[in-house]
Amino acid sequence: MIAPARDRGGPIRPDGDVVVGSGVDRLGALVAMMIGVGLLAVPLVTYRANRIVAGDTRSVMEALPLVGAVGLIVALVAIAGIAVLVRQPPLRLAAAAIGMALLFPAIGWAASYLTPPGNTFARVSPAAGFWLIGLALALLLADCLTRLRFGPWERLASLALAFALLAVLLASGSWNDVSLVREYAGRAESFWREGRQHLFLALGSLSAAILIGFPLGVLCHRARILKGATLQVLNIIQTIPSIALFGILMVPLGYLAAVSPLAHALGIRGIGAAPALVALFLYSLLPVVANTVVGLDQVAAPVVDAARGMGLSRRQQLFQVKLPLAFPIILTGIRIVLVQNLGLATVAALIGGGGLGTFIFQGIGQTAMDLVLLGAIPIVAMAFAAAVVLDAVVDLASGVRP
Amino acid sequence: MGWAGIGRLVVFALLVAFLTMPDAFAFVFEPLTENNAPAIYNQGSLWSLTVSHLTIVFGAGLASTVLAVALGIFVTRPSGLEFLPLSRSLVNIGQTFPPIAVLAVAVPLVGFGEAPTFIALFLYGLLPIFENTLGGLTQVPPLTLDAARGMGMGPTRRLFSVELPLALPVILAGIRLSIIINLGTATIGSTVAAKGLGEVIIAGLQSNNLAFVLQGGLVVALLAVLIHGLMGGIERFALRRLGGERGGALA
Incomplete structure (x- = not known):
C-alpha cells in the first residue's frame, strides 16, 4: 500500500512476480497456516465478568451461534x-477484503452473543485468534x-474506502458490545477532546517547523558555514530522549511564565501543551x-x-527553478x-499536555488493555493514514503517472 | 585523533565521573531544585540504572540485528525473492507504529518489567537494520556478482565473501541508527517498570524535581553521542577495509 518514492527506481535484481517451483504460493501457505491456527488452536475472543478481572477464553465454536461459527x-x-x-x-485481493468484511462483524456478533442481556460490566475482547487471522488477511492484502x-490516486481511494468501511462498522452498532467500544462509550467526550x-x-508543531525550518533550510543552502553548524545542533537535539526533552523544556517555559505576564496570558506554562509543542517542534526541525x-x-x-543564462536573478532562480524541483524532497521531509x-505526541500525556497518550498511560496504570488500545489504535491509524496520503502527494508532486 | 575525538574523550570522562560519584556534581543541579529536594537521584544507583539501560538496549539490538540481517539475506536470495516486495511494504507500514504503542500493547501480553520494553525495542529496532540490509545487498553491482560467479564461487561463498562485506558499512549504519533510536525509546520503558534511566526522568516528572529530569536526560543524550561516535568509527574502519573509493559512494 505504501510505496515510497525512493523505491520507484527499483532494486537491481528482478522484482516480485517470480514464480518459483510448483503451483503452491508460499506466502499463501503461510497465510493459510495462520488462519488455520487462528481458527482451531487459539481462542477467538476473551470473556471477562468486568474490565479488570482475568478473563476466560472462547473458541470460534463457543463464541458464535452454530450457524455463524460454521459459516x-x-x-x-x-x-x-x-x-x-x-x-x-x-x-486474492477480493478474498482478503471479503475475509476482513466477515471477521470484524463476527467479533461484534460474538460480543453480543456472549454478553448476557442488560449486563454492562461484562467485557468481550478480541483474542489471539482474531489478531492472528486479522494479521494473515492483512498480509495477503498488503x-x-x-x-x-x-498509483497515488488508487492508493488514496483504497485508504478512503478502508476508513469508510470502518466508519460503517462502528456506526452500525455491530461492535457496541465489544470491550473497546464500551471503553469508548464511557469517555466519548474526552476521547474526541x-x-x-x-x-x-x-500539526501545530509541524506548521511551526515548516515556518521556521523552511527559510532556515534555504539560508543553509546559501551559506555553507551555517549549514554544518545548524545540522550538527539539530542532530544532537534528535538524540535527547523525548520524555527528557519534554521535561527539560519545563524549566525555561516555567520561568518564562513566571516572569512575563504576557507569556502567562498566552497560556504558556511549565507543564501542559507548551513544552510538548516546543519539544515536537525541535524534533521536527531536522x-x-x-x-x-x-x-x-x-x-x-x-x-x-540555464536559468542564469536566461537572465533570472538569484531570487528568481530560487523561486522559479530550484524550489519547484526540490519540492518532492521537501515534502518527503514533511x-x-x-x-x-x-x-x-503520545508522550505529551506524561507532562500534562493531553493527547491520546492520556488513555495509553491511564490504561497502563490500571492494567486495562482496552483503554491502552483505545489510545493506541487511533494513533497508529492516524500515522498510517498520514503516511499513505503524503506518500501519494509526494508521488503526484514528482510527476509519477498513476 | 581530531578535535571530535578529544571532545568525546572528555565527554566520556565526565560521564564516568558523574555516574561513579554523582554527589560531587550536586552543586550543578542544586539551583534546579525547590524546597530542599535532593539534587541527585537518590532512589537507586545511577551507575546500575545506566548498566541496565545499556544492557536492555544492546540485548534488544543484538536480537534485532540477528533477525533483521537474516531476513534481509533471505528475501534477496532466489528462494525468498517473492517476499521482497511484501517485506518492503511491511517495513514501511511498521515504521508508522509509534514505539509507545508497541510498548503499551506488549504489556498485557507479557506483563510489566523488562520484557515489554525488550519486545518494543526489538521490534522497533528491526526496521532500520532490515531496510539497510536490503539496501546494502541490492546495491552490490551485478557485474561484481558476475565476476564472483566467474571465479567459481558458489552462492554461499558469494554471500559471505562478496555481498556481505560490500554491504557491511550500510548494515552497520542501520544498526547504529537502531541503537541510537532505542537509547531514547528505552527511557519510555520505565513507565512500565523496566529498570533504566527513564526511572530518573519519570521520578523527576512525578515529584516536580527538574534536577532529576535533567540528569536522566543528559546521561542518555551523552550516551547517545558517545555510542554514535564509537559506531561511526567502526563503520569508517569497515569502509577502509573495502578500499575507500567505493566506500565513499556507499556512505
Missing part, C-alpha cells in the same frame, strides 16, 4: 484455499496491493531543514546555469515529521 469457518477456509492456489492478485502497484489535542500538538537543503543542493548545475510527531 465463518467455511468462509475463512475457502479464503485460505484461494490464498494457496489462486495467483491472480485481483482475486501483498496484493504491493503486486498491483497502485484528546484526539483533537493530539492532532493540534502534531527533517524539514535537512530535506530542504538536500533538495535545493541536488538541483543539477546545468539547470541552474511526511517524516508528521508520522514521527503523531507518534511522539
Whole structure:
C-alpha cells in the first residue's frame, strides 16, 4: 500500500512476480497456516465478568451461534484455499477484503452473543485468534496491493474506502458490545477532546517547523558555514530522549511564565501543551531543514546555469527553478515529521499536555488493555493514514503517472 | 585523533565521573531544585540504572540485528525473492507504529518489567537494520556478482565473501541508527517498570524535581553521542577495509 518514492527506481535484481517451483504460493501457505491456527488452536475472543478481572477464553465454536461459527469457518477456509492456489492478485485481493468484511462483524456478533442481556460490566475482547487471522488477511492484502502497484490516486481511494468501511462498522452498532467500544462509550467526550489535542500538538508543531525550518533550510543552502553548524545542533537535539526533552523544556517555559505576564496570558506554562509543542517542534526541525537543503543542493548545475543564462536573478532562480524541483524532497521531509510527531505526541500525556497518550498511560496504570488500545489504535491509524496520503502527494508532486 | 575525538574523550570522562560519584556534581543541579529536594537521584544507583539501560538496549539490538540481517539475506536470495516486495511494504507500514504503542500493547501480553520494553525495542529496532540490509545487498553491482560467479564461487561463498562485506558499512549504519533510536525509546520503558534511566526522568516528572529530569536526560543524550561516535568509527574502519573509493559512494 505504501510505496515510497525512493523505491520507484527499483532494486537491481528482478522484482516480485517470480514464480518459483510448483503451483503452491508460499506466502499463501503461510497465510493459510495462520488462519488455520487462528481458527482451531487459539481462542477467538476473551470473556471477562468486568474490565479488570482475568478473563476466560472462547473458541470460534463457543463464541458464535452454530450457524455463524460454521459459516465463518467455511468462509475463512475457502479464503485460505484461494490464498494457496489462486495467483491472480485481483482475486486474492477480493478474498482478503471479503475475509476482513466477515471477521470484524463476527467479533461484534460474538460480543453480543456472549454478553448476557442488560449486563454492562461484562467485557468481550478480541483474542489471539482474531489478531492472528486479522494479521494473515492483512498480509495477503498488503501483498496484493504491493503486486498491483497502485498509483497515488488508487492508493488514496483504497485508504478512503478502508476508513469508510470502518466508519460503517462502528456506526452500525455491530461492535457496541465489544470491550473497546464500551471503553469508548464511557469517555466519548474526552476521547474526541484528546484526539483533537493530539492532532493540534502534531500539526501545530509541524506548521511551526515548516515556518521556521523552511527559510532556515534555504539560508543553509546559501551559506555553507551555517549549514554544518545548524545540522550538527539539530542532530544532537534528535538524540535527547523525548520524555527528557519534554521535561527539560519545563524549566525555561516555567520561568518564562513566571516572569512575563504576557507569556502567562498566552497560556504558556511549565507543564501542559507548551513544552510538548516546543519539544515536537525541535524534533521536527531536522527533517524539514535537512530535506530542504538536500533538495535545493541536488538541483543539477546545468539547470541552474540555464536559468542564469536566461537572465533570472538569484531570487528568481530560487523561486522559479530550484524550489519547484526540490519540492518532492521537501515534502518527503514533511511526511517524516508528521508520522514521527503523531507518534511522539503520545508522550505529551506524561507532562500534562493531553493527547491520546492520556488513555495509553491511564490504561497502563490500571492494567486495562482496552483503554491502552483505545489510545493506541487511533494513533497508529492516524500515522498510517498520514503516511499513505503524503506518500501519494509526494508521488503526484514528482510527476509519477498513476 | 581530531578535535571530535578529544571532545568525546572528555565527554566520556565526565560521564564516568558523574555516574561513579554523582554527589560531587550536586552543586550543578542544586539551583534546579525547590524546597530542599535532593539534587541527585537518590532512589537507586545511577551507575546500575545506566548498566541496565545499556544492557536492555544492546540485548534488544543484538536480537534485532540477528533477525533483521537474516531476513534481509533471505528475501534477496532466489528462494525468498517473492517476499521482497511484501517485506518492503511491511517495513514501511511498521515504521508508522509509534514505539509507545508497541510498548503499551506488549504489556498485557507479557506483563510489566523488562520484557515489554525488550519486545518494543526489538521490534522497533528491526526496521532500520532490515531496510539497510536490503539496501546494502541490492546495491552490490551485478557485474561484481558476475565476476564472483566467474571465479567459481558458489552462492554461499558469494554471500559471505562478496555481498556481505560490500554491504557491511550500510548494515552497520542501520544498526547504529537502531541503537541510537532505542537509547531514547528505552527511557519510555520505565513507565512500565523496566529498570533504566527513564526511572530518573519519570521520578523527576512525578515529584516536580527538574534536577532529576535533567540528569536522566543528559546521561542518555551523552550516551547517545558517545555510542554514535564509537559506531561511526567502526563503520569508517569497515569502509577502509573495502578500499575507500567505493566506500565513499556507499556512505
